[in-house]
Amino acid sequence: MKLVKIVALTSLGASLAFVGGCQALGAAESASSSNPSFQESSLPGGGLALPENERIHLSTNQKWVAAEGHLSDLIRLQWTADRAKPAISWADENGNDKTAIVSHDKANNPEQHDHKHISIETTMSPTGENKDELFTRLEIPYDTDVAEIRTHSSNFNVMDGILRVAAEGKRDIEFAKTGEDNATTPLWVLRTDSGEASGNAADANFNLIRYNDAGEAVDSALSVTRDAGNVGIGTKTPESKLDVAGDSIRIRESRTPASVNSPGNQGDIAWDDNYIYICVAKDTWKRTELNSW
Template identity: 65%
Template sequence: MKRTAKVVSLALGLCCSFLLVSCSQAASTNSSFTESPLPGGGIQIPHNERIHLSTDQQWISSEGHLSDLIRLQWTGDRAKPAISWANEKGEDKTAIISHEKANNAEQHDHKHLSIETTMSPTGKNAGELFTRFEVPYDVDTAEIRTHSSNFNVMDGILRVAGEPDTNRDLQFSKSEQGNVTTPRWGIRADSASEGGGNAGSNLQIVRYSDSGEVMDSPLYISRSNGNVGVGASDPQTKLDVDDNSVRIRQSFTPASSTSPGVQGEVAWDEKYVYVCVAPNTWKRTELSSW
């Protein structure tokens, strides 16, 4: 009870102090509070006057989060407290909004904070504020989303980090109604333990089924030696294919045994298989039917 009285007293004191200071400033500048000319009206602080808020409190739940110097609260079922920015014509251009439910009662609950900006002035929804970035609440893991946006990292790093022995994934997914997403492909630094010698945290391309379940990793790269596995999760050579054939689609016939070539190149035509055994040095073996 004493704590509640202290909080109420402090809140009233802050409000009174703010009003006294604002009124004093208004008097000193020969100005006063007026009705806002923006849509919806409201109280307008004298032009070019600033609000300075400060605190020595901590963000502690048991004490009522006393350091939240601005608190916006919704008191209606579909109310949406917001902070918005308007241009010189009074038109809203950007906003930060937090709310529980959508305007349309038929839509699922939003339960998120959103950063919104206007759509193109020449587009279908000209001037309409649209969610570009949203962070949900009441969840242990927030599914942060962007909408109709491109994400650019300029002169920096886009990083996916994680604890040891965990997968770190970048997924490409299919979106469905209600913001449901189902993975199709993933780029993964896997959970293989890092035991020294550059081992562990190997790179995989992960393939998912229609239901979003992992099917396999068709491409695997070992971090310790750079070996690449196609369908193989433990590649033993620079290219290790876990299948019974490898296809070279295009035929090629070296003009002569000294045609330009790099050691290790392989080619074929209807009569021969060619192997470049040294720079510009080819050998061939004849093909026959059986």
């Protein structure tokens, strides 16, 4: 591969390099004679603009081999200052940025931690507090053996594998209904509460929260403490292995053990029209008579 032509655009302070064989040179010369030249971009920051409806076609037969210089990277974006942010952005018909893919090392604000990620960004609501501002929706960090992919104000689907929800506060998986303009109203939420793990598996307990039609939380229909594994029904603070915040427990089907030695495990409970039966040891039942009042 050899350099065959350099066209200097001194008026725009830039240069273009056409790389290839003699056939490529002839094609480039033919294109330059039949098509309008590059022009200065009208978007903020200027730059070079191809004539409208023209396109760039890049191809390679090179492998991605570090020792040979990664010759297959036909487009390489590089930052040359520690807070620079190379990006590919998409603009609407008025030249307003709507989406972008950005990679950078450090945040604009020196007081913030280093970002070290590539991000997919889209604009916020045109009627919201941060009108038309590009906002990171998905970010993937680099310089790490395991990349923790993060989302912000984003909804996404996982087809298979593991879904992890990590945060410093409460951690939610929400089941919701969609309304007008994609507004959502929660129906159920799987949540670990906002308590921080303080040792001995305390705090960060699990809750299944139900919501009314207005999207207001009603109660914790089911909860499990992380330290003792206590299960609560209707309570977030169960104090025994099963703690029911209600006035009844129902066993729908009746059953009559055939004898005191019928198969059963300690703690099994059964009932019929005349007795309540409790298995007090393996295959050992006792009963108490039921009376009307």
